[in-house]
Amino acid sequence: MMRIPFAAAVGLFFTALYFLAAIFAPLLAPYGMAEVVGDVWEPSSATHLLGTDNIGRDLLTRMIYGGRTTIFIATAATVLSFTTGSVLGFLAAVLGGWADQLLSRAVDLLMSIPSLIFALVVLSVMPVTVPVLILVMGLLDSTRVFRLARAVAVDINVMDYVEAAKLRGEGRVWIIFREILPNALSPLVAEMGLRFIFMVLFVSTLSFLGLGVQPPEADWGGIVKENKDGIVYGIPAALIPAFAIATLAISVNLVADWVLNRTTSLKGGRG
Amino acid sequence: MAPALKLLVQRVALGLMLLFLVSALIFVGTQILPGDVAQSILGQSATPEALANLRQELGLNEPALTRYFDWLFNALQGDFGTALTNGQDIAHSVGNRLKNTLFLAFWAAVIAVPLAIFLGLLAVRFRDRWPDKLISTVTLASISIPEFLIGYLIMYFVAVKLRWFPSVAMINDGMSLGEKLSSIAMPVMVLTLVVLAHMMRMTRAAILNVMQSAYIETAELKGLNRFQVIYRHAFPNSIAPIVNVVMLNLAYLVVGVVVVEVVFVYPGMGQYLVDHVSKRDVPVVQACGLIFAAVYIGLNMVADVVSILTNPRLRHPK
Numbered sequence: 001m002m003r004i005p006f007a008a009a010v011g012l013f014f015t016a017l018y019f020l021a022a023i024f025a026p027l028l029a030p031y032g033m034a035e036v037v038g039d040v041w042e043p044s045s046a047t048h049l050l051g052t053d054n055i056g057r058d059l060l061t062r063m064i065y066g067g068r069t070t071i072f073i074a075t076a077a078t079v080l081s082f083t084t085g086s087v088l089g090f091l092a093a094v095l096g097g098w099a100d101q102l103l104s105r106a107v108d109l110l111m112s113i114p115s116l117i118f119a120l121v122v123l124s125v126m127p128v129t130v131p132v133l134i135l136v137m138g139l140l141d142s143t144r145v146f147r148l149a150r151a152v153a154v155d156i157n158v159m160d161y162v163e164a165a166k167l168r169g170e171g172r173v174w175i176i177f178r179e180i181l182p183n184a185l186s187p188l189v190a191e192m193g194l195r196f197i198f199m200v201l202f203v204s205t206l207s208f209l210g211l212g213v214q215p216p217e218a219d220w221g222g223i224v225k226e227n228k229d230g231i232v233y234g235i236p237a238a239l240i241p242a243f244a245i246a247t248l249a250i251s252v253n254l255v256a257d258w259v260l261n262r263t264t265s266l267k268g269g270r271g
Numbered sequence: 272m273a274p275a276l277k278l279l280v281q282r283v284a285l286g287l288m289l290l291f292l293v294s295a296l297i298f299v300g301t302q303i304l305p306g307d308v309a310q311s312i313l314g315q316s317a318t319p320e321a322l323a324n325l326r327q328e329l330g331l332n333e334p335a336l337t338r339y340f341d342w343l344f345n346a347l348q349g350d351f352g353t354a355l356t357n358g359q360d361i362a363h364s365v366g367n368r369l370k371n372t373l374f375l376a377f378w379a380a381v382i383a384v385p386l387a388i389f390l391g392l393l394a395v396r397f398r399d400r401w402p403d404k405l406i407s408t409v410t411l412a413s414i415s416i417p418e419f420l421i422g423y424l425i426m427y428f429v430a431v432k433l434r435w436f437p438s439v440a441m442i443n444d445g446m447s448l449g450e451k452l453s454s455i456a457m458p459v460m461v462l463t464l465v466v467l468a469h470m471m472r473m474t475r476a477a478i479l480n481v482m483q484s485a486y487i488e489t490a491e492l493k494g495l496n497r498f499q500v501i502y503r504h505a506f507p508n509s510i511a512p513i514v515n516v517v518m519l520n521l522a523y524l525v526v527g528v529v530v531v532e533v534v535f536v537y538p539g540m541g542q543y544l545v546d547h548v549s550k551r552d553v554p555v556v557q558a559c560g561l562i563f564a565a566v567y568i569g570l571n572m573v574a575d576v577v578s579i580l581t582n583p584r585l586r587h588p589k
Contacts, residue, residue: 242420249415
């Protein structure tokens, strides 16, 4: 039985907490998501644990539903980014030649513009809906996954067992899914945590700028935006979702760090 | 100088080609939607006459390739056209805001760069002891925190609780340098924090990498003292990686600036871009996108150029 280091255990605990809260949001939330239940910016009390927001909705309820939206979008975008990025990365590595050149140069080009700027450019003409957000974020981020997947797969592709499989007459699909994928999985999984955090930060930033999830739907970045005017009057409502984003990101980071260390030490062991 | 010069020319040419392709990508990025720009500006309920008028005004009846090259040639001459929302000349609005943004980024860099290099050196000097551990913990925390959280935290405590600075970073030409600096103090603080940890970590890695090379060991073994080892052998070889780190982070500043400007309502490029994205003002977005991308690509290119110029192997070919 492996021992989980303290930092990783804390990370796992909080990550699980946030995910569970996201899944069971309708059961946990004390009020309706868009229900106005009190005065504007009430301080925290027994009826409203985190107080109320800029138009008198229960902040705890907004936070729980907001976390659900944020985590859902980030997870979907991460999955999209990983499937696109790793499939294309493996393909580039296996095919080589002009296909590799074409894909790699296209990725270089996309990565030469900061993701946030390019996302803003695209979102200026696209309707801002959840599927569009997931698509834009996932595809822009798949460039990073592509680089990693390709680099890992190029190394694996020259291994003797891959050579043996090729000589046996296996097709490319077999090589990719039965030879490369299992061996590339551990660095990819470690990277997945970091990409997920990046997605959470990305969607929160977009929503904060007013170009992500649209009201009345809640998400953490949007809650910051709605309550930011309170800051000037000394009302810290906007800091709560920002705090949630930071703790979720740090928790996932702690877990990812641990996975990364485990996999690299495994690799070291294999030589 | 010959091999270095050749590499330089190649690198600059590559940068220019990249910029050209990026301009095409930005143009295509604003054309890929179903329907067209006119439709998305006016919405689904627009009358056919209004649509036709706007298409005419935007030149949408021309083929896309013609429009692209018209746009590119005008942009190269500093003419970005006029904004759809208020009909103002984009180049004029951008000029002032670009100056403000560069002013902000400049002061952030002036503070962050020396601080990061100093702390990076500190981390190497005390490797695996508490200063190093503290630095890596802070790095982990800082890549997990969104820029706007750092912004609001600082605003909440420094501006609202302590009342040291105004909570909004207003700036205009009539202000003296001192007034301007006090007004941008908080955004500069945020930007510094955003890049500091990352820069520190990369500096640490770059110097450690150099210090572990064989020639440093040789220098130590032949009896040079610690100062000479660093000055004669480690320093010349770590200029390139450090400059690289600095440039990459300055490029990152360019993006961080977008969010920070919105937080502090600072009249710069980032705020201009975000404002006009939500208004779906495509010409402004294209212009800002192009300028941001150009600065980003430019800084990356400078990083490579400096590392070519400072590489002792390329400067003194065999």
